[in-house]
Amino acid sequence: MRVGVRTRSLSKPRLEYVRQLGATDVFVDHADVDEEPDEFNDRDAAATLAVGRDAIPSVAALEAARDRVEEAGLTLTGIQSLPYSLYGDIMFDRDGADEALEQITTLVRNLGAADVPILGYQWNPRGVVPMRTGTAELRGGAEGTAFDYEEVDDPDELAPGLEREYTEAEFWEHYEAFLERVLPVAEEAGVELALHPVDPPVIESMCGIPRLCRSVENFEKAMDLVPSENHSLKLCLGCFSQMGEDVTDVLRTFGERDQIGFVHFRDVVGTVPRFHETFVDEGNFDVAAVVETLDEIGYDGVVIPDHVPKLTGDTDWRHRSRGYTVGYLRGVIDTVQSDSS
Numbered sequence: 001m002r003v004g005v006r007t008r009s010l011s012k013p014r015l016e017y018v019r020q021l022g023a024t025d026v027f028v029d030h031a032d033v034d035e036e037p038d039e040f041n042d043r044d045a046a047a048t049l050a051v052g053r054d055a056i057p058s059v060a061a062l063e064a065a066r067d068r069v070e071e072a073g074l075t076l077t078g079i080q081s082l083p084y085s086l087y088g089d090i091m092f093d094r095d096g097a098d099e100a101l102e103q104i105t106t107l108v109r110n111l112g113a114a115d116v117p118i119l120g121y122q123w124n125p126r127g128v129v130p131m132r133t134g135t136a137e138l139r140g141g142a143e144g145t146a147f148d149y150e151e152v153d154d155p156d157e158l159a160p161g162l163e164r165e166y167t168e169a170e171f172w173e174h175y176e177a178f179l180e181r182v183l184p185v186a187e188e189a190g191v192e193l194a195l196h197p198v199d200p201p202v203i204e205s206m207c208g209i210p211r212l213c214r215s216v217e218n219f220e221k222a223m224d225l226v227p228s229e230n231h232s233l234k235l236c237l238g239c240f241s242q243m244g245e246d247v248t249d250v251l252r253t254f255g256e257r258d259q260i261g262f263v264h265f266r267d268v269v270g271t272v273p274r275f276h277e278t279f280v281d282e283g284n285f286d287v288a289a290v291v292e293t294l295d296e297i298g299y300d301g302v303v304i305p306d307h308v309p310k311l312t313g314d315t316d317w318r319h320r321s322r323g324y325t326v327g328y329l330r331g332v333i334d335t336v337q338s339d340s341s
Contacts (some may be wrong), residue, residue, distance in 0.1 A: 112189025
């Protein structure tokens with residue numbers, strides 16, 4: 001079990017800092033910041049790897065990024081996620097879906113050729129529907145993002161650009177078609193696709209858009225639609241915590257299915273319809289119990305801090321808060337693994 005980071009920047013100072021923290025793995029974020037809430041951006045990323053619609057990195061570009069990361073003593077383990085601009089037409093079965101599918105399959109092939117093993121993705125129109133509605137004050141005046149369903153202006157109003165409400169059956173059909181096209185390519189390329197929950201979860205539909213990946217049951221359905229050893233979860237502990245699930249049970253469920261690609265390690269206080277993000281050591285679940293469960297199920301992949309609070313004087317990427325979280329996780333993991341051995 002290793003601790004990694006997500007970062008848009010692959011600059012030498014950023015990679016040196018990550019290595020100094022003792023992290024080992026890097027997931028590069030796509031370059032499109034427009035669809036992200038301001039609180040989660042990394043706008044200072046001058047040196048990055050562009051991934052998006054009409055911006056599919058070549059094998060050479062991926063190899064150059066991999067070499068840059070390896071020169072810092074780290075491993076380029078994957079792409080953190082795809083931007084909505086790349087998969088949105090597929091989700092809604094619009095004109096442009098075939099072109100988007102071709103670009104995604106090209107990306108998967110290129111990742112395989114460059115020995116970058118994981119492609120994270122989500123089926124969630126980020127930037128189209130509200131993800132957070134405000135902030136919450138945390139210990140010492142730190143700040144975390146918050147969501148309150150009652151503060152969403154009109155959750156039944158159609159999202160911009162939509163002419164009608166979509167049904168869940170339609171969205172499952174579109175999603176299955178995506179998997180049928182992409183997973184065989186992933187299997188051939190040796191690349192693992194890792195699916196992230198919708199955030200916030202639980203809610204069945206918002207702004208006319210079904211939210212498929214909102215529950216444990218729906219994740220099981222998503223994994224079973226087109227069975228493949230190259231399909232897994234980007235298992236976001238924070239999202240399952242927002243659902244009100246016992247995250248150790250979730251880990252055992254998908255651990256037994258061998259479907260945990262990598263883990264987003266964050267937590268919240270509260271559950272849908274009202275919650276706020278917080279420090280990793282102050283949320284709904286017991287961090288040590290979660291790490292013990294990961295150890296028990298034999299998880300040998302990467303855990304990464306996902307969203308982290310905003311500390312006074314922090315940078316856009318949250319160097320201070322991210323550094324704290326990496327150190328905290330490394331300490332808990334070392335303790336648990338030392339005890340178990």
